[in-house]
Amino acid sequence: MTPLRISGRTRLLVFGGLLYVSIAWALNTVFVKLAVTQIDPLTFTLFRFLAMTPLAWVFVAARREVIAIRTQDIPELLVCAACGYGVYQYLWVIGLSHTTAFASALLGGTTPIFTLAIVAVFGHERVRSGRWLGAIVAFFGIAIFEGILVGRFAIRLGDGLTLLAAVSFASYNVTSARLLDRYSPVLLLAITITMGTMMILPGGLWSLMRHGIPQFSALTTATYIYSVIFPILLTYPVWSYGITRIGAGRVALFGFLVPVFAGIASAFLLHARIPHYELVGAGVALLGMAIAQFLGSRSIRPSQRTLPTTR
Template identity: 30%
Template sequence: GITLTQTVFTVGVGLTTAANTALVYSTSPVWGMLLGFALGLERPRLAGILGICLSLVGVGFIVYGGLDFAGTSLVGDALILAAAVFWGSYTVLSLGLLERYPPISLAAYSMILGGLVAFPLSLLDPHTLDPAAIDATTWTAAAYSMLFSSAFGFAAWGWGVSRAGANRVLIYQYLVTLIGVSAGIVLLGESFGPGQLIGAAVIVAGVYLAKR
């Protein structure tokens, strides 16, 4: 779950905007709910089905609103959508493990095993990495990602899922959306067009309906 999510997410975010990334990734609660339906963990409801459909329409608005003729943004958005599916599924499937292992242990094991799987994949990348050419800002960003986004973030997420359940915790994915969109606009100077605005509203409405 972590290997697939992080690999696909990292590639995708380099091909689209931070705002689109945050918005499309916010559909992960929908995919978690859909898996819950499939596994019999949650009974299908009309509101849930309508919410899933509405969220997909919202993603369509975002992708169309940021579409470029080169297709780069479209590929990036598609990869982020795949990462959202993986993350929503991982959250639901981790419930059984969280009943047997502490959240911090599960996070540690997941990252270690994920790293072992991801390392051979990294060797397939034709680009070479020269640590001496990386500036201090990039190293700081990498350290922040490892300590807070990964180590603390996964442990805290697992703790929340073990206490409140997957569906309730997945709702807080929207804090990530809010921060991601705001950071993209303020720090990176990204534009936020009508398509993205409509898509954001439709996705929020869809997940709200699905979780009622």
């Protein structure tokens, strides 16, 4: 997909839109963090996905796409759904409930690095050395973030689960890349989110039975509605539009802003205190991810049509 030539005004509009998407995703992490302090994470996730699943199909219908699923693709779709939603959501939301919103956004942002590692290990694509350099810098940044330079290095439970969630979503990127040859991004999202919800259902029901009917305060209701509507409906079209106008590589750079905005938002909304070493580590990790993005932009078939993470 070659980016189109666009005027300065359109470019400004696209950049503004992508900035909005970065802020919206960052706020989603902060809002879910806020919600899971009041409602069990698995219960909250079940609620979210029960409402998000029909919404994804509304999106498919609005784009007038033909719903057709090939029987032979079902095993691959199930793996894809598990990596992108079923397993991913368990790891991500439980991880988030055990760590800060800032750490969750930063560590979740390492997904492209793990995607790179997976395609390299399985020999799907040749990876340039520049990308590996970026990956090493990014992981060194995460080590700093986890306290290696202040003598307290230990991967916390929440951070470990979030990193596993990033690995899971990286696997989703790899499996979905094959399926995107046969399914449109929106249809694939709807199919996998539906299958993923079925996988979330047992954990969510178990959590519901264990904790009873949750109490929804006005704040929890508001965060819930936000987390249902924003991650897909009110951001994905803008993100996709950005890819068609300026290309996937440049759009991906806006993804690096998500942890930055999440850090700022969590400081204001959750009164989170971020130690200096975490800020330094986050800076180095983001630099590493940016290096990996720039120095190897032609080495990997960037998933121009891959969907952003549905956190």
